[in-house]
Amino acid sequence: MSNTTIVPFGPQHPVLPEPIHLDLELDDERVVRALPSIGYVHRGLELLAERYDFVEMANVAERICGICSFIHGQGYCQGIEQLMGVEIPPRAAYLRTVWAEISRIQSHVLWLGLAADALGYESLFQHSWRIREMMVDIIEETTGGRVIFGVCKVGGIRKDVDDETLRDVRRRIGEIRAAFDEIATIFRDDPTVRQRTVGVGLLSAADAHALGAVGPVLRASGVVHDTRRLGYAAYGELDWEPIVEQDGDCYARCLVRVREVDQSFDLITQCLDRMPAGEVEISVKGKRPKGEAMFRLEQPRGEVCYYISADGKKNLDRFRVRTPTFANIAPLIHMLKGCELADVPVIVLTIDPCVSCNER
Amino acid sequence: MSFLKKSPWVLHYAATSCNGCDIELLACLTPTYDVERFGIVNTGNPKHADIFLVTGSVNEESRKVVENLYAQMPDPKVVVAIGACALSGGIFRDAYNVYGGIDQVLPVDVYVPGCAARPESIIDGIVQALDILEQRAKARKRQRKIVSQELEAR
Numbered sequence: 001m002s003n004t005t006i007v008p009f010g011p012q013h014p015v016l017p018e019p020i021h022l023d024l025e026l027d028d029e030r031v032v033r034a035l036p037s038i039g040y041v042h043r044g045l046e047l048l049a050e051r052y053d054f055v056e057m058a059n060v061a062e063r064i065c066g067i068c069s070f071i072h073g074q075g076y077c078q079g080i081e082q083l084m085g086v087e088i089p090p091r092a093a094y095l096r097t098v099w100a101e102i103s104r105i106q107s108h109v110l111w112l113g114l115a116a117d118a119l120g121y122e123s124l125f126q127h128s129w130r131i132r133e134m135m136v137d138i139i140e141e142t143t144g145g146r147v148i149f150g151v152c153k154v155g156g157i158r159k160d161v162d163d164e165t166l167r168d169v170r171r172r173i174g175e176i177r178a179a180f181d182e183i184a185t186i187f188r189d190d191p192t193v194r195q196r197t198v199g200v201g202l203l204s205a206a207d208a209h210a211l212g213a214v215g216p217v218l219r220a221s222g223v224v225h226d227t228r229r230l231g232y233a234a235y236g237e238l239d240w241e242p243i244v245e246q247d248g249d250c251y252a253r254c255l256v257r258v259r260e261v262d263q264s265f266d267l268i269t270q271c272l273d274r275m276p277a278g279e280v281e282i283s284v285k286g287k288r289p290k291g292e293a294m295f296r297l298e299q300p301r302g303e304v305c306y307y308i309s310a311d312g313k314k315n316l317d318r319f320r321v322r323t324p325t326f327a328n329i330a331p332l333i334h335m336l337k338g339c340e341l342a343d344v345p346v347i348v349l350t351i352d353p354c355v356s357c358n359e360r
Numbered sequence: 361m362s363f364l365k366k367s368p369w370v371l372h373y374a375a376t377s378c379n380g381c382d383i384e385l386l387a388c389l390t391p392t393y394d395v396e397r398f399g400i401v402n403t404g405n406p407k408h409a410d411i412f413l414v415t416g417s418v419n420e421e422s423r424k425v426v427e428n429l430y431a432q433m434p435d436p437k438v439v440v441a442i443g444a445c446a447l448s449g450g451i452f453r454d455a456y457n458v459y460g461g462i463d464q465v466l467p468v469d470v471y472v473p474g475c476a477a478r479p480e481s482i483i484d485g486i487v488q489a490l491d492i493l494e495q496r497a498k499a500r501k502r503q504r505k506i507v508s509q510e511l512e513a514r
Contacts, residue, residue, distance in 0.1 A: 011422075011425055012373055012404070012406075012425060012429060013404065018374050018377075018379065018382065019373070019374060019375075019422065019425065039419075039421045040375075040376065040419075040421045040422045040425065041374070041376050041377065041416070041419075041422070042376070042419060042421070042457050043376055043417070043419065043452045043455045043457055043458050044452075044455040044456040044457040044458070045452060045455055047455065047456055048452070048454060048455055051454055059451065060451055060452075063378045063380070063451055063452075063475075064378065065378055065379050066377075066378045066379035066380025066381070066382070066383060066476055067379050067380075067383060069378075069380065110383065113390075125390075126390055126391055127391075129386070129387065129390035129391065129392075130390065130391040130392065132387075132390075133387065133390065133391070133392040136387075145476075146384065146476065146478065147380040147381075147383065147384060147476035148380060148475060148476060354379065356374075356377065356378045356379045
């Protein structure tokens, strides 16, 4: 055996907002092996599906994670709707898309802030969160919540947003976009960011594919894969292309997220321009889900799969979520091999770990 | 806030939380709310902290960490439980791997409600915790004085 030291990283660590633990086996300053251990946030919420009504369960699904809360609610509801054969009105689909993209922007900007903090760039962290707060204001005005939206329900959405508010949102999206462009150039060009991220934590396209990476981690390695291409909600009717970078390092992953924020602004504008009029929900009273359904959608962190099985009772039989962070842990362990100890926080952050999603 | 004589440093730990309250807590530190203007600083080191902010409910794994962090903090210290889960387990109280609120494992001084707790209410909770911290510091001073007087008398 060589002379290696084991350094514990986490669960409570200044750079981590959430608890994940890694045992880093070091040879001098170089990481030989990283061993993750999880379970700090496991609540067992999948089992709650057997206890709660399938309509109420949408609230629990939204609380899988506080950052991608809306998209979890959306995924659960669309899974149930698919199972029941319910087609939601177009306005509801468009509003869901708008909220999903708003929550993608706030999640990515939040991540950019945390990444800047991990690089030691405190002022950039503060600026990112200043911009995120503008986004949160829009969320609050349209849904009523800052973190948990609570607007998605089986059969549509809970509350319509009037056209005047939507016009106001469209105007403000323009302002936020201008503010974001200022910090986006720093993430693109600043030497402080580039020096810490270029060439760090390399993941080749073949490895990313073999290890099952998803989301920005996969796209930063040059693989064109975005679950939104399936065309759920309103994505099939919008003009957009998945964002791909070729380098597979931390810088590329950062860049993918910066460009995705821009793309999301664009998608929101498209949705608001084409917003159809009409109802926002259809009644599912008396209907019960029966059978099995699998539903996939794209979270800020990557592809998330929902498996729902029901046998016509008011509770579900089984509810299972496969989250993007879980898929990205294996690529993370691969990236950590051979890196330096000082780079570990940056590499861990670039997969955008969402531990509460991961452990549920 | 006439009682704010010192800068309280806070330690944040997400026990078994969904992230919602954690990002609201981080939002408190950033320009819109900016608690640092009151001298409130977020630290990663339990030995530097006066106030322990815990979000989320608690399970067996996180219990060990929470208790460890609490034990490492120097006296006087105050525990603030943030969010519905930290108060009672919230929506997850029936889940099989959840003990319930943070008060199952730690003595909690301030309870901040909400799912997710709003930054304003979190700041309000910290301000209440400051008051408690001040009282505890005074009580400790009094105790020390009594002990030293008794020692002198001997």
